[in-house]
Amino acid sequence: MAPASFNPASNTVCVMDASGNLGLSLVQRLLQRGYMVHAAVQNHNCELQLNGLSCENKKLKIFYADPFDYKSIVDALRSCSGLFYTFEPPEDQPTYDESMTEVEVRAAHNVLEACAHTETIDKVVFTSSATAVIWRDDRKSEIADFDERHWSDINFCRKFKLWHALSKTLAEKTTWALAMDRGVNMVSVNAGLLVSPDLSIKNPYLTGAAELYEDGVFVTVDLNFLVDAHICIYEDVSSYGRYLCFNHVVNRHEDAIELASMLTPAAPSLPQSFDQDVKIIQQRISNKKLNELMVGFESGPQLVD
Secondary structure (H helix, E strand, O other): OOOOOOOOOOOEEEEEOOOOHHHHHHHHHHHHOOOEEEEEEOOHHHHHHHHHHHHHOOOEEEEEOOOOOHHHHHHHHOOOOEEEEOOOOOOOOOOOOHHHHHHHHHHHHHHHHHHHOOOOOOEEEEEEEOHHHHOOOOOOOOOOOEOOOOOOOHHHHHHOOOHHHHHHHHHHHHHHHHHHHHOOOEEEEEEOEEEOOOOOOOOHHHOOHHHHHHOOOOEEEEHHHHHHHHHHHHHOOOOOEEEEEOOEEOOEHHHHHHHHHHHOOOOOOOOOOHHHHHOEOOOOEOOHHHHHHOOOOOOOOOOOO
């Protein structure tokens, strides 16, 4: 439920990039809640996914916004009070490698710079990743649980070619530095592995998954929960800083088997032993901050025309 003190300058928000699972779901849920939505996509082919919604709902406007074209970003943000930003790799470079780091950092920098020069923007919800939190050399010796106060170590990520973690960490650090320098009200969502129908073994989040599992920090998030978290964080005036976002910890053998079957459905089932089946790895990561914020949040329509 949105707090009474939530009072944006307008109920117009921008979703960028609106073509992925998260972006498209955010567009749909925001429209249901009564928002005017600027859906910004990176290429014209993505508009096909939104055209049906646009015909049905006059509160939706579709924009072509290249994260490397500053003017197109500004156009999409015009008259918006808020931005939900999530990075989708360009079509000509769909996989994460070392060069993707520069791409993602440049895109995030351009978007935050545009927000700083858009007077109507009250709040930015920046989608990052749990991989920007958990990858560090001393993670096994950490006494306390990992939470949003932790950062992945850049040198460690480079050393072990954890390109997804490196990109997310550097992009998020870049946006935080810029937001503080430019006075942009930004909150980040450090999401676990998004479980969706198109999840595959090629997902870059999964690099080093076995180590994350053994260390009790392998977390996943359902799409609906992730969308709710973004909207709650945007609407709640008390939200601040970073929020680790997940609603499942993969810390049992049966959890790992279930996820492996989802990722590689054609592979033969792995044999299980009784010892493996009952073993539970201690969870060493906490999303307490987000859970406390979301107490009482209602995902249904809230805004009035």
